[in-house]
Amino acid sequence: MKVVIGLSGGVDSSVAAWLLKEKGYDVIALFMKNWHDSTGVLKGDCPWDEDVLFAEMVAKKLKIPFHTVDLSEPYRKRVVDYMFDEYKKGRTPNPDVLCNREVKFDLFVEEAMKLGAEKVATGHYSRIEETKINGNTIYRLLSGKDQNKDQSYFLCQLSQEQLSKAMFPIGEIDKPEVRMIAGREGLATATRKDSQGICFVGKVDLPVFLQQKLSARKGSIVEIPVEHKKWNVFPEGIPNTELSDEQLKILSSPYRYDPVDGFNVGEHNGAHFFTIGQRKGLNIGGKPEPLFVIHVDVETNTLYVGQGHEHPGLNRKGLFIPWGEDHWIRRDRKMKSGEDAEMLVRIRYRQALQVARLYARKDGIFIIFKDLQRGITPGQFAAWYDKEEVIGSGVISE
RNA sequence: GAUUCAGUAGCUCAGCUGGUAGAGCACAUCCCUUUUAAGGAUGGGGUCCUCGGUUCGAGACCGAGCUGAAUCA
Numbered sequence: 001m002k003v004v005i006g007l008s009g010g011v012d013s014s015v016a017a018w019l020l021k022e023k024g025y026d027v028i029a030l031f032m033k034n035w036h037d038s039t040g041v042l043k044g045d046c047p048w049d050e051d052v053l054f055a056e057m058v059a060k061k062l063k064i065p066f067h068t069v070d071l072s073e074p075y076r077k078r079v080v081d082y083m084f085d086e087y088k089k090g091r092t093p094n095p096d097v098l099c100n101r102e103v104k105f106d107l108f109v110e111e112a113m114k115l116g117a118e119k120v121a122t123g124h125y126s127r128i129e130e131t132k133i134n135g136n137t138i139y140r141l142l143s144g145k146d147q148n149k150d151q152s153y154f155l156c157q158l159s160q161e162q163l164s165k166a167m168f169p170i171g172e173i174d175k176p177e178v179r180m181i182a183g184r185e186g187l188a189t190a191t192r193k194d195s196q197g198i199c200f201v202g203k204v205d206l207p208v209f210l211q212q213k214l215s216a217r218k219g220s221i222v223e224i225p226v227e228h229k230k231w232n233v234f235p236e237g238i239p240n241t242e243l244s245d246e247q248l249k250i251l252s253s254p255y256r257y258d259p260v261d262g263f264n265v266g267e268h269n270g271a272h273f274f275t276i277g278q279r280k281g282l283n284i285g286g287k288p289e290p291l292f293v294i295h296v297d298v299e300t301n302t303l304y305v306g307q308g309h310e311h312p313g314l315n316r317k318g319l320f321i322p323w324g325e326d327h328w329i330r331r332d333r334k335m336k337s338g339e340d341a342e343m344l345v346r347i348r349y350r351q352a353l354q355v356a357r358l359y360a361r362k363d364g365i366f367i368i369f370k371d372l373q374r375g376i377t378p379g380q381f382a383a384w385y386d387k388e389e390v391i392g393s394g395v396i397s398e
Numbered sequence: 399g400a401u402u403c404a405g406u407a408g409c410u411c412a413g414c415u416g417g418u419a420g421a422g423c424a425c426a427u428c429c430c431u432u433u434u435a436a437g438g439a440u441g442g443g444g445u446c447c448u449c450g451g452u453u454c455g456a457g458a459c460c461g462a463g464c465u466g467a468a469u470c471a
Contacts, residue, residue, distance in 0.1 A: 010432090083433095094433045124432095154432075195432055206434075275434050285424030286409030292436090309436095349433065375435065 002026045003167065004112035005121045006104065007058060007066075009051030011189040012123030012170055014058040015178045018185055019169040020121055021062055028115055029059040031068040032108055034075040034099075057188040069111045071103055078102040084213045090298035091379030092275040095198050101157040109165055119167050125149040127171035128163055133332060139163035141329050141390040146174035153349045156383035156393035157327055207273045207281070216269045219301030221282065224262040224294065224313055229255065231312040238357055238370040241340050248359055248366040252318035254376070254398050257295050257304045265291075271301045277314065277375025292375075315372035318356075319347070319382060321394035322364035328392040335360035343384040343391065345369070347376060353385055365394065 005017040007029040020027045031052055052068065059066035079098050086093035104122065112120045125144030130137060139160055143150040158166070170178055182190035196203055232250060239251070266284045268274065274281070278293040287307055294313035295304035306313045328334040335341060339360045344353035345367055355370040367382060376396060383393040 008432095012432095087434095092434045096433045099432090151432075196430095198433060277435050279436070280425090283424065284409080285422090286411090287423050288410080290423065348435075350431065377434070380434070 001119065002028065002115075002117045003119045003121055004028045004030050004115055004117040005064075006108060006112075006123070007031050007055040008123065008195070009054035009058075009189065009192075010123065010195050011182050011187070011192055012125070012178060012194075013055075014123070014187045014189045015181050016121055016123040016169040017058065017062055017064065018181060018187065020167070021064065027062070027064045028112075028117065029055065029062075029064050029066045030108070030112055030115065031055045031066070032104075032111075033068060033070045034072050034103065054189050054192065061185075061187060067115065069108070071107050071111075074107050075099070075103050084210070086379045087210055087272050088214055088298070089379075090272050090296045092377045093379050094381055096154050097157050097381050100154055101162075105158055105162040105166060109162070119165055121167035121169055123170055124151045124155060124168045125171055125175075126152040126155055126168045128166060128168060136332070137164075138330065138332065142171070143385075143388045143390075144168075144171045144174075149175045151349075152390050153346060153381075153383050156329070156381060156390050158329060159327075160329070160331060163329070207269070210273060214270065214272055216273075217301055218267055218269060219271055219303065220259070220264050221266040221268050221284065221303045221305055222257070222259050222262045223265045223291065223305050223307065224257055224311075226307065226311055228261060229312070231255075232317075234317040234372065238342065238355055239368050241357070243359065243368075245361055248318070248361065248368070249320075251368050252316075252320045252366045252398075254295065254316065255313055257297075257313075259300075259302065262304070265305070268303050271296050271298050271303050274303055276377040309374075315374050316376045317372055318366060318368040319373075319376045319396050320364060320366055320398055321382065322397050324364075325397060326365055326392060326394040330389075330391045333386075333391055335365065337362055343386060345382055345384045347373060347380060347382050347396065356384075358384060364397070 003020055003025045005013060005020060005027055007013050007017060009031070017027055017029060033052075056066050079095050079102060082098055083093050083095050105120075109120045125146050127142040127144060129140040129142055131140060132138070141152055141155055141158065141163060143152045179190065198204060234251065243251070266282065268282070274293050274296055276293055276296065279290050282291055282293070282305065284291055284305075289308040291305040291307055292309070292311060292314050293303060294306040294311060297304065304313070335358060337360050340357055342355070342357050345356040346353055354373065356367050359366040359368065367384070378396050378398055380396050381393050382396055384391050
């Protein structure tokens with residue numbers, strides 16, 4: 001069987017390619033160029049030129065054909081523009097989840113098919129399991145065997161169609177083993193540092209990067225005192241199934257603030273450059289405890305902050321995802337209005353799975369957590385799991 | 399105008415009965431991390447308002463001045 005491996009120039013995809021070859025697949029390497037602008041990229045090492053070299057070296061070593069494809073234009077349209085758009089709205093996007101859904105497992109797969117591939121493999125720490133349920137083939141997306149490196153979160157927006165063509169060879173092994181194999185097989189990427197930052201763009205100074213499209217505009221920073229507001233008192237533990245829409249709304253809604261709720265403590269260069277839970281960059285000292293962003297209001301260009309890790313404005317019980325923003329990898333398990341289910345949920349990469357209950361209602365899905373969650377941020381993805389399987393995900397609306 | 403209190407790192411302050419300064423926050427760097435954050439580690443920084451005096455030695459004691467705050471009238 002012909003398989004295209006997306007070689008990135010990193011160690012993970014290199015070992016994935018080796019594993020495929022070992023298993024006897026007819027492997028073709030395809031390197032994808034997605035970005036060649038280094039504006040705002042730290043250390044100037046827009047590294048793709050170096051990445052190609054490494055990818056090519058690995059391909060040569062494995063004696064597999066090597067191709068490249070330039071997808072930078074669609075990447076810009078489908079991922080980067082979305083980023084700017086979201087930040088402009090005061091939300092915090094996750095470009096890498098989009099990159100997977102829109103580019104790697106879409107356009108890149110199309111390119112791979114042109115090369116005659118049946119499947120496309122990547123170096124993700126995740127697993128796919130094909131099963132039959134009621135006579136239908138279902139592809140289950142599972143967490144990687146290496147729980148520490150599990151990257152299933154980044155794949156939480158993939159569809160059954162996309163999964164049906166995907167392979168994750170290193171999902172069955174852990175990172176130390178990947179390094180070991182790369183070293184043993186003499187792959188050039190064996191000791192190469194793991195990539196970080198937005199995939200393909202690199203590690204960026206976000207405010208600088210965003211200023212390409214979003215202008216700086218001074219606004220005020222308002223501190224909301226811990227004792228000022230009438231905070232909700234949330235019930236301990238996981239709520240029961242008998243909650244009214246009204247109760248769910250209270251449990252999941254963010255607090256609304258007004259400048260008169262607090263006092264002015266400083267000035268910022270643009271509320272849209274900040275995200276909820278952020279501590280660094282506020283440039284306000286003199287407080288016994290650190291300040292964290294608890295709300296971003298781009299309408300009035302006001303940043304609301306709270307003092308201390310335990311500030312009530314920073315820790316919430318739930319969140320809301322409207323219908324249309326939800327996505328089900330397991331289509332057969334899509335919830336209908338009126339249903340509820342206990343799930344494990346994470347709201348950011350590498351967060352330990354959190355116990356929560358999902359409530360499907362008329363307008364969308366409410367997720368109420370067992371424990372308070374720090375920094376629930378609109379624009380980010382919540383992904384829900386049943387044990388090690390990703391069931392679905394959605395964009396946090398508020 | 400008088401009285402009292404205050405003036406120490408970017409900010410808020412601590413420095414016991416005198417021996418050439420510290421904490422939190424902020425900031426920087428590094429680590430962690432294929433998102434945003436958070437988190438961890440390390441670090442840079444101070445004519446201790448000014449001038450004079452006492453003392454072997456003053457941020458600390460005394461005097462004068464400057465600045466700010468409160469109270470009194």
